[in-house]
Amino acid sequence: MMKDKVVLYKKIPEQQKLLLSQMFNLICFDNIDESNLKQFIHEIKDAIGLIGSGVKLHQEILQHALNLKVISTISVGYDHFDLEYLKSRNIALMHTPDVLTDTTADTIFTLIMCSARRTTELNNFVTSGKWSNNLKDDYFGVDIHGKKLGILGMGRIGYAVAKRAHLGFDMQINYYNRSVNSKAEDNLNAQKMELDELLADSDFVCSILPANQQTDLLIGQREFELMKDSAIFINGGRGNVVDQNALAIALKNQTIRAAGLDVYEVEPLPQSSPLMKLKNITLFPHIGSATSETRVAMITCAIENLKAAYIGDLTKNCVVS
Numbered sequence: 001m002m003k004d005k006v007v008l009y010k011k012i013p014e015q016q017k018l019l020l021s022q023m024f025n026l027i028c029f030d031n032i033d034e035s036n037l038k039q040f041i042h043e044i045k046d047a048i049g050l051i052g053s054g055v056k057l058h059q060e061i062l063q064h065a066l067n068l069k070v071i072s073t074i075s076v077g078y079d080h081f082d083l084e085y086l087k088s089r090n091i092a093l094m095h096t097p098d099v100l101t102d103t104t105a106d107t108i109f110t111l112i113m114c115s116a117r118r119t120t121e122l123n124n125f126v127t128s129g130k131w132s133n134n135l136k137d138d139y140f141g142v143d144i145h146g147k148k149l150g151i152l153g154m155g156r157i158g159y160a161v162a163k164r165a166h167l168g169f170d171m172q173i174n175y176y177n178r179s180v181n182s183k184a185e186d187n188l189n190a191q192k193m194e195l196d197e198l199l200a201d202s203d204f205v206c207s208i209l210p211a212n213q214q215t216d217l218l219i220g221q222r223e224f225e226l227m228k229d230s231a232i233f234i235n236g237g238r239g240n241v242v243d244q245n246a247l248a249i250a251l252k253n254q255t256i257r258a259a260g261l262d263v264y265e266v267e268p269l270p271q272s273s274p275l276m277k278l279k280n281i282t283l284f285p286h287i288g289s290a291t292s293e294t295r296v297a298m299i300t301c302a303i304e305n306l307k308a309a310y311i312g313d314l315t316k317n318c319v320v321s
Contacts, residue, residue: 078093163188172189
């Protein structure tokens with residue numbers, strides 16, 4: 001009996017490929033770019049499923065996939081997809097929300113610590129041979145423990161960051177969210193605030209917001225001016241939430257003290273970006289979930305999601321059905 005066809009559009013370990021090929025007729029692409037886009041479109045014409053990440057699958061591409069029933073993205077985010085179009089086609093979209101929560105929270109808290117203690121700048125100070133005597137106070141960082149952390153977006157990852165901050169560093173938690181997070185308030189004494197109030201009150205402001213029309217460029221010049229001049233801004237959510245030019249100006253003019261970013265409006269971050277020239281910023285190359293253990297767990301979850309959706313089980317990890 002002929003197996004149904006699934007197209008993989010991301011490089012994954014051979015062991016996970018074997019899991020997929022046991023159930024499906026698997027066609028593999030390590031990535032999709034201009035050199036193989038036509039071949040990818042040809043292969044998806046009779047595919048019932050797609051699995052991968054990092055590619056914007058617009059209507060112009062998916063309209064060729066006439067038999068498509070399910071897309072399983074190896075990510076928690078799904079802003080690469082036109083949800084209304086998928087609904088109109090009855091194409092299920094599955095994602096991997098839970099397996100990367102703690103790893104991403106670790107990354108975000110690393111950004112907080114690196115930005116506060118100026119670790120990148122001081123590492124360069126040592127490796128460039130400038131450390132010849134006791135460190136002068138103009139290289140000092142700031143404490144994290146006992147400070148106020150304002151979290152924009154109190155979902156799974158926001159709660160995990162808040163837990164690390166409150167229980168590990170005795171930080172007071174402020175949060176901005178569409179709804180009340182009773183778990184955060186009961187367990188971590190978190191306080192829900194309006195955006196402007198949180199910005200003015202917090203020592204660290206950490207965005208973990210998703211990408212949508214409501215969050216697009218939510219944090220700009222006005223918002224940076226509302227923050228304390230000693231504040232440190234962190235973005236571990238989505239790049240479109242922050243006006244990066246306004247951030248660069250705020251850092252250069254010392255409107256805020258420092259910043260740490262793992263996500264950007266354009267990725268990779270262009271060398272021409274004004275952020276590249278600043279000392280008071282820590283830049284990570286979008287490594288939120290980038291550990292060996294978590295990436296394998298994400299791939300495994302995406303495969304299980306695909307298999308479940310294939311047999312009609314959309315009870316878990318389904319974004320669109």
